[in-house]
Amino acid sequence: MPEKRKLHLNAFLMSVGHHEASWRLPESDPYAGWSVKHYQELARIAERGRLDSLFLADSPVQQGDPGRRPTGKLEPTVLLTALAGVTSRIGLIATASTSYNEPYNLARRFSSLDHISDGRAGWNIVTTAGADAARNFGLDDVPLHRERYERADEFLEVATKLWDSWADDAVLADKDAGVHADAAKVRAINHRGRYFRVDGPLNVPRSPQGWPLLVQAGSSEDGRDFAAKWAEAVFTAQQTLAEGRAFYRDLKQRAAALGRDPDGVKILPGIVPVIGDTAAEARELDAELERLISPEYARAQLAERFHLTPADLPLDEPLPDNLPTEDQIEGAKSRFTLIVDLARRENLTVRQLIGRLGGGRGHRTFAGTPSQVADTIEEWFDSGAADGFNIMPAVLPSGLVAFVDKVVPILQERGRFRTEYEGATLREHYGLPRPAATSFAYHPELITQ
Amino acid sequence: MPEKRKLHLNAFLMSVGHHEASWRLPESDPYAGWSVKHYQELARIAERGRLDSLFLADSPVQQGDPGRRPTGKLEPTVLLTALAGVTSRIGLIATASTSYNEPYNLARRFSSLDHISDGRAGWNIVTTAGADAARNFGLDDVPLHRERYERADEFLEVATKLWDSWADDAVLADKDAGVHADAAKVRAINHRGRYFRVDGPLNVPRSPQGWPLLVQAGSSEDGRDFAAKWAEAVFTAQQTLAEGRAFYRDLKQRAAALGRDPDGVKILPGIVPVIGDTAAEARELDAELERLISPEYARAQLAERFHLTPADLPLDEPLPDNLPTEDQIEGAKSRFTLIVDLARRENLTVRQLIGRLGGGRGHRTFAGTPSQVADTIEEWFDSGAADGFNIMPAVLPSGLVAFVDKVVPILQERGRFRTEYEGATLREHYGLPRPAATSFAYHPELITQ
Ligand SMILES: Cc1cc2nc3c(=O)[nH]c(=O)nc-3n(C[C@H](O)[C@H](O)[C@H](O)COP(=O)(O)O)c2cc1C
Ligand SMILES: Cc1cc2nc3c(=O)[nH]c(=O)nc-3n(C[C@H](O)[C@H](O)[C@H](O)COP(=O)(O)O)c2cc1C
Numbered sequence: 001m002p003e004k005r006k007l008h009l010n011a012f013l014m015s016v017g018h019h020e021a022s023w024r025l026p027e028s029d030p031y032a033g034w035s036v037k038h039y040q041e042l043a044r045i046a047e048r049g050r051l052d053s054l055f056l057a058d059s060p061v062q063q064g065d066p067g068r069r070p071t072g073k074l075e076p077t078v079l080l081t082a083l084a085g086v087t088s089r090i091g092l093i094a095t096a097s098t099s100y101n102e103p104y105n106l107a108r109r110f111s112s113l114d115h116i117s118d119g120r121a122g123w124n125i126v127t128t129a130g131a132d133a134a135r136n137f138g139l140d141d142v143p144l145h146r147e148r149y150e151r152a153d154e155f156l157e158v159a160t161k162l163w164d165s166w167a168d169d170a171v172l173a174d175k176d177a178g179v180h181a182d183a184a185k186v187r188a189i190n191h192r193g194r195y196f197r198v199d200g201p202l203n204v205p206r207s208p209q210g211w212p213l214l215v216q217a218g219s220s221e222d223g224r225d226f227a228a229k230w231a232e233a234v235f236t237a238q239q240t241l242a243e244g245r246a247f248y249r250d251l252k253q254r255a256a257a258l259g260r261d262p263d264g265v266k267i268l269p270g271i272v273p274v275i276g277d278t279a280a281e282a283r284e285l286d287a288e289l290e291r292l293i294s295p296e297y298a299r300a301q302l303a304e305r306f307h308l309t310p311a312d313l314p315l316d317e318p319l320p321d322n323l324p325t326e327d328q329i330e331g332a333k334s335r336f337t338l339i340v341d342l343a344r345r346e347n348l349t350v351r352q353l354i355g356r357l358g359g360g361r362g363h364r365t366f367a368g369t370p371s372q373v374a375d376t377i378e379e380w381f382d383s384g385a386a387d388g389f390n391i392m393p394a395v396l397p398s399g400l401v402a403f404v405d406k407v408v409p410i411l412q413e414r415g416r417f418r419t420e421y422e423g424a425t426l427r428e429h430y431g432l433p434r435p436a437a438t439s440f441a442y443h444p445e446l447i448t449q
Numbered sequence: 450m451p452e453k454r455k456l457h458l459n460a461f462l463m464s465v466g467h468h469e470a471s472w473r474l475p476e477s478d479p480y481a482g483w484s485v486k487h488y489q490e491l492a493r494i495a496e497r498g499r500l501d502s503l504f505l506a507d508s509p510v511q512q513g514d515p516g517r518r519p520t521g522k523l524e525p526t527v528l529l530t531a532l533a534g535v536t537s538r539i540g541l542i543a544t545a546s547t548s549y550n551e552p553y554n555l556a557r558r559f560s561s562l563d564h565i566s567d568g569r570a571g572w573n574i575v576t577t578a579g580a581d582a583a584r585n586f587g588l589d590d591v592p593l594h595r596e597r598y599e600r601a602d603e604f605l606e607v608a609t610k611l612w613d614s615w616a617d618d619a620v621l622a623d624k625d626a627g628v629h630a631d632a633a634k635v636r637a638i639n640h641r642g643r644y645f646r647v648d649g650p651l652n653v654p655r656s657p658q659g660w661p662l663l664v665q666a667g668s669s670e671d672g673r674d675f676a677a678k679w680a681e682a683v684f685t686a687q688q689t690l691a692e693g694r695a696f697y698r699d700l701k702q703r704a705a706a707l708g709r710d711p712d713g714v715k716i717l718p719g720i721v722p723v724i725g726d727t728a729a730e731a732r733e734l735d736a737e738l739e740r741l742i743s744p745e746y747a748r749a750q751l752a753e754r755f756h757l758t759p760a761d762l763p764l765d766e767p768l769p770d771n772l773p774t775e776d777q778i779e780g781a782k783s784r785f786t787l788i789v790d791l792a793r794r795e796n797l798t799v800r801q802l803i804g805r806l807g808g809g810r811g812h813r814t815f816a817g818t819p820s821q822v823a824d825t826i827e828e829w830f831d832s833g834a835a836d837g838f839n840i841m842p843a844v845l846p847s848g849l850v851a852f853v854d855k856v857v858p859i860l861q862e863r864g865r866f867r868t869e870y871e872g873a874t875l876r877e878h879y880g881l882p883r884p885a886a887t888s889f890a891y892h893p894e895l896i897t898q
Contacts, residue, residue, distance in 0.1 A: 023622075023629065030622035030629060034654055036565045060553055062652040066619070067632035072654040074561040075554075081527045082565050085534035100551065104509055104585040105524075112523040116485045116531050135648040136553040170515070173472075173479035178743055180472065180479060183516035199584040203511040205483055205521040294627050 004415045007381050008266055008388030008430055009408075010093070010233075011046040011054040011400060013039060015070050018272055019394040020358050021292035023070050027398060033070040036082050042397055043083040046090055049404030050418050052388070052429040053091030053122060055215075055235075056080065060100050061133040068297040077109045084117035091426030093122035093215055099148050100128060100137045103158040104198055110212045111163060111204040119208030119425035124215040124235070125226075127152050129331035145330050149222040154193045156214075156230050161189040163211045164437040165201030181205075210435045213426045219247070219334030220326075228254030232432050233266040235390050237335065237362045239342055244269050244385030266387040266430055269380065270363035273373045274394050275402040282367040289394060290355045298354040305336060315351040319343045338362050363392055370406035377407075378416060453864045456830050457715055457837030457879055458857075459542070459684075460495040460503040462488060464519050466844040467721055469807050470741030472519050476847060482519040485531050491846055492532040495539055498853030499867050501837070501878040502540030502571060504664075504684075505529065509549050510582035517746040526558045533566035540875030542571035542664055548597050549577060549586045552607040553647055559661045560612060560653040568657030568874035573664040573684070574675075576601050578780035594779050598671040603642045605663075605679050610638040612660045613886040614650030630654075659884045662875045668696070668783030669775075677703030681881050682715040684839050686784065686811045688791055693718055693834030715836040715879055718829065719812035722822045723843050724851040731816040738843060739804045747803040754785060764800045768792045787811050812841055819855035826856075827865060 015033035016022045023030050032038035046054045056076040064071055076094035083092055092113065096106055114121035127148035134142045143151070170185035189200035216231035218224070227234050234251060238244035247269075252262035274289075276282030295315055303310045307324050319340065329336045339362055343353045356365070366376055380386040393399025411417040423429055464482035465471045472479050481487035495503045505525040513520050525543035532541055541562065545555055563570035576597035583591045592600070619634035638649035665680035667673070676683050683700060687693035696718075701711035723738075725731030744764055752759045756773050768789065778785045788811055792802045805814070815825055829835040842848025860866040872878050 021627075024624045024627060026624075028624075030624065031620065034561075034564050060557070060652070062635070062650050065632060066630040066635045067628055069629050071630070071635075072615070072620075072652060074564060074653060075558045077527060078530045078558055078561045078565065081530040082534055085531055101554065102549065102551075102586055105550065108509070109524045109527055112483075112527045115483050115523060116527065132648070135646070137551055138646045166521070171480065171521075175473045175475075175477075175479065178470075178473060178741070179516055180519050181515040183514060186511070186515045186520075197584070197587045199581070201511050203509070203521060204523060292627070 005381075006418060007377070007386075007411070007416050008268065009049075009051045009417065010268055010388065010390050011042070011051050012270065012390050012392045013042050013046075013054050013056060013396065014392070015073065015396070017395040017399060018361070018363070018392040019289045020069050020298070021289055022395045024292045025288075025395060028395065030070060032396075034072045034074050036074070036079065039079060039083060040086045042400060043087050043090065045397060045400050045404055047087045049408045050421060051090060051391075051404075053093050053426055054083070055093040055122075055124060055390070056095060057124070058095035058097075059126075059128055059130070059133055060097060061130065061136055063132075064301065065297060068294060077113055080121070081113055081116055084113070084120065089120075089421045089424070091120045091122055091213065091429055092117055093124050093213065093426075095124040095126055097126050097128040097133075098152040098155040099143060100133065103155050103196055104162065104202070107159040107162040108202060108204055110159075111202060111207045114207035114209050114212055115204065119427070121207070121209065122213035122215050122233070122426050124217060125152060125156070125230070126217065142330055145220065145333065146222055149218070149226050151195045152226060153229070154195045157193065158189070158191050158196050158198050160211060160435075161191060162198070162200050162202040163206065164435075165189055166204075166206045167437050168206050168210075171205055206437055209425050209427050210437060213430065213432065223334065224251055224254055227251060227265070228258055228260070231265055233268060233430060236267065236269050237338055237364075238269045238385070239338065239362075239364050241380060241383065241385055244380060245383060248385050264432060266432075268388045268390045269386050270390040270392050271377070272363050272365040272392045272394050273399070273403055273407065274365060274367035275370060275373060275399065275406060276367070277369065279367075279369055279372065282369065285394075286365070286367040290358060293354060293358045295351055295354055298358060299350065302350070302354065302357075305331070305339070313350045316349050318347065318349055319353070335362050365394070370402075371410055373403075373407045374410040374414070377411065378414070381416070454830075455867060456826070456835075456860070456865050457717065458498075458500045458866065459717055459837065459839050460491070460500050460849060461719065461839050461841045462491050462495075462503055462505060462845065463841070464522065464845070466848060467810070467812070467841040468738045468843040469518050469747070470738055471844045473741045474844060477844065479519060481845075483521045483523050485523070485528065488528060488532060489535045491849060492536050492539065494846060494849050494853055496536045498857045499870055500539060500840075500853075502542050502875055503532070504542040504571075504573060504839070505544060506573070507544035507546075508575075508577055508579070508582055509546060510579065510585055512581075513750065514746060517743060526562055529570070530562055530565055533562070533569065538569075538870045538873070540569045540571055540662065540878055541566055542573050542662065542875075544573040544575055546575050546577040546582075547601040547604040548592060549582065552604050552645055553611065553649075553651070556608040556611040557651060557653055560651060560656045563656035563658050563661055564653065568876070570656070570658065571662035571664050571682070571875050573666060574601060574605070574679070575666065591779055594669065594782065595671055598667070598675050600644045601675060602678070603644045606642070607638070607640050607645050607647050609660060609884075610640060611647070611649055611651040612655065613884075614638055615653075615655045616886050617655050617659075620654055655886055658874050658876050659886060662879065662881065672783065673700055673703055676700060676714070677707055677709070680714055682717060682879060685716065685718050686787055686813075687718045687834070688787060688811075688813050690829060690832065690834055693829055694832060697834050713881060715881075717837045717839045718835050719839040719841050720826070721812050721814040721841045721843050722848065722852055722856065723814060723816035724819055724822060724848065724855060725816070726818065728816075728818055728821065731818065734843075735814070735816040739807060742803060742807045744800055744803050747807060748799060751799070751803065751806075754780070754788070762799045765798050767796065767798055768802070784811050814843070819851070820859055822852075822856045823859040823863070826860065827863070830865070
């Protein structure tokens with residue numbers, strides 16, 4: 001019997017959970033968002049479950065109303081370094097923005113994290129929607145969606161050249177001759193582009209993985225093209241199996257059209273598992289969380305997303321007809337469309353929509369028993385909608401504990417998930433190759449000098 | 450008898466030591482520069498010695514010839530986070546540049562490090578001399594010295610406003626009412642300046658220390674003015690006691706003239722202690738290190754500093770007369786002057802000068818027994834040249850071990866240095882106050898809205 005195809009699991013860690021009201025549960029520590037101990041506990045749990053990786057989302061802005069939910073959070077490259085210290089195998093994926101960073105500094109931090117963690121660093125590349133973030137960086141409004149992705153593309157070009165600017169065998173350490181490195185193998189990159197001019201080389205030798213694992217989460221046209229070119233793992237929000245399959249097929253095709261091995265791009269839809277020992281118990285936890293949502297606050301967020309005012313969205317009526325179209329949205333385009341489609345498909349009132357979004361902000365919530373959760377994961381995995389999942393527990397740590405202690409063993413029993421780590425690096429967990437330094441790996445056309 | 454005034458000690462960690470040839474010693478690990486384990490060992494040694502802090506220098510550029518000495522190094526805010534995990538008391542000071550960072554991102558990383566370390570973060574604020582660094586950030590040449598310091602000043606204005614944008618008591622965590630923070634205590638900063646426009650607030654609650662400890666190391670006129678306004682600790686290179694006293698007096702006066710308590714600015718000259726059990730042993734270690742220097746390489750560096758070519762500097766002749774003057778140097782002005790003065794004062798040939806600089810790059814090298822090292826520290830401390838010292842071991846870890854195990858006990862016996870940590874935070878170790886959030890602390894004139 002051939003070995004079953006193995007799935008990949010990523011733990012998306014977010015304060016006390018993905019449900020916006022989770023902090024109000026008796027069990028939750030409302031200061032956990034900026035507590036290194038909390039995150040270290042989560043990292044240990046995820047590693048106990050042999051998960052491929054853990055992941056921290058981010059945006060360089062105070063997001064949402066601090067009166068309503070925990071908004072403070074630590075910078076991810078720094079926080080992941082602290083998590084590297086208490087784990088030894090699990091991959092560590094940090095979000096960072098190409099719109100509001102300099103490539104030299106960011107490439108260096110990821111290289112440093114990869115050295116410190118012995119090859120466990122990953123970068124979730126985002127272009128950062130929202131005018132509020134732009135206004136922390138000298139701009140009046142967010143740069144156009146297309147321009148953000150153009151800059152992101154050039155940013156990756158610079159970053160990969162910097163990571164490759166030291167050959168793997170550059171350091172000689174010849175004490176007798178007094179020669180530390182072969183200077184010919186530490187090369188300037190002399191990048192001259194539209195957004196960046198960077199001489200290089202990087203001031204860090206090539207790291208264990210060569211490049212951090214490149215992860216991406218944009219689902220718009222621009223976002224998918226970018227992912228097809230650069231991403232090795234893709235996070236995505238998909239509500240139905242049919243949509244999930246269409247997205248999966250589309251992205252693999254785009255990657256293949258660029259000459260890449262489609263298997264070199266792992267697709268990881270999000271799932272918010274609400275786990276109970278019985279289906280009724282799971283539904284009860286789900287309902288308790290929904291009761292704790294403040295609809296006024298969620299309505300204001302929804303209105304902002306739609307470029308409307310809260311008064312335009314009566315709570316007990318369906319969404320109005322006069323919504324903008326996706327091409328009028330300069331922020332998160334694909335998330336906008338997902339939400340409108342969900343509301344229309346299921347004929348939801350604004351209040352019902354808010355309840356549905358409260359858990360996963362557009363990600364699929366699934367309340368059920370451990371084996372029901374394992375079933376839906378297998379179903380998506382087997383029907384061409386996923387190479388693995390982005391696990392987004394509604395409540396943390398308890399939801400992660402439930403997933404690791406109850407769902408993972410079922411997936412292991414069914415031969416779907418590893419029982420021990422086999423590789424050492426994050427790339428090895430995902431079965432992805434280490435890029436060669438000499439070729440600028442996937443993109444030989446990038447060598448400009 | 451009144452308690453003796455206590456001195457402060459900072460361990461300046463740099464790869465395998467401050468001597469440029471230290472990596473060639475049999476004991477040295479030539480890969481240590483980017484090894485987290487090496488730095489963790491150093492941090493543990495420094496904490497065992499009850500030192501106030503440890504410190505990492507930095508520049509966002511590949512510095513020097515990688516063929517000749519170890520040049521790779523990890524990004525300091527990330528590396529210090531890894532050191533926070535293996536220590537519990539010692540302060541952690543990272544260098545970061547105001548010329549090549551965005552205030553929102555950097556303020557956030559320091560706030561994160563302060564949270565993660567429970568109040569042990571410090572920031573060595575530099576403006577980064579050198580065209581090579583500029584060319585990693587889209588510029589053709591380094592910005593003018595004066596302009597770099599103007600930008601640094603505004604950078605600090607923005608950073609301190611961001612650190613104060615959450616009041617200390619902003620978070621309420623009222624689960625029943627569903628109120629996480631008092632939104633009125635999380636304030637936009639709406640900064641509009643010449644270099645930066647930043648709306649804020651920061652997306653991290655105020656950290657244990659409020660602000661990281663602010664450290665500075667510029668010794669030029671602009672640098673001293675900046676230090677007098679912002680710095681709470683000042684690193685400096687001083688070759689003679691007379692120069693040290695003059696610098697000390699000058700900086701305290703400048704701080705007082707701005708209305709600050711002169712005792713709120715700690716002056717820490719650098720010292721490169723080369724320690725032997727006998728004076729002869731110390732001199733032998735010093736001579737061994739000098740023999741390992743490649744004069745050609747050091748001459749090229751010196752020539753660059755003087756805006757000359759190596760051929761302009763015959764090894765066995767004194768410095769030529771046609772050197773530029775300090776005001777023609779756009780890089781490190783005060784270091785230039787220190788080196789020229791040293792060569793002229795002691796009538797050194799280029800080769801001799803190179804030997805003197807090899808150890809401390811302009812810092813005072815002192816070869817002697819543990820009690821001789823303790824004596825010179827006490828002498829400077831008692832005669833108004835220092836509030837403490839920046840300890841720069843020529844070889845690491847062995848030089849730090851020697852200092853901690855042999856010099857520190859003498860200073861403790863003499864009642865000059867703590868035998869146990871008394872405070873918890875870096876500010877407490879240096880006897881410096883925690884800035885209040887509501888007043889923008891030292892600079893009420895900064896409140897612009
Ligand atoms: C699982 C997941 C995680 C994401 N994390 C972030 C994040 O941390 N920061 C961010 O700015 N955007 C994040 N995004 C948003 C995407 O980067 C992207 O902006 C969004 O999906 C809209 O896609 P588009 O930009 O292609 O329209 C995330 C999206 C998904 C699906
Ligand atoms: C102990 C010490 C440490 C320093 N560390 C750094 C550093 O890490 N990065 C940097 O760019 N400059 C560093 N400097 C240089 C100063 O920031 C400054 O540029 C230099 O002393 C010249 O002063 P000036 O800029 O006022 O002319 C350091 C200086 C001293 C004395």
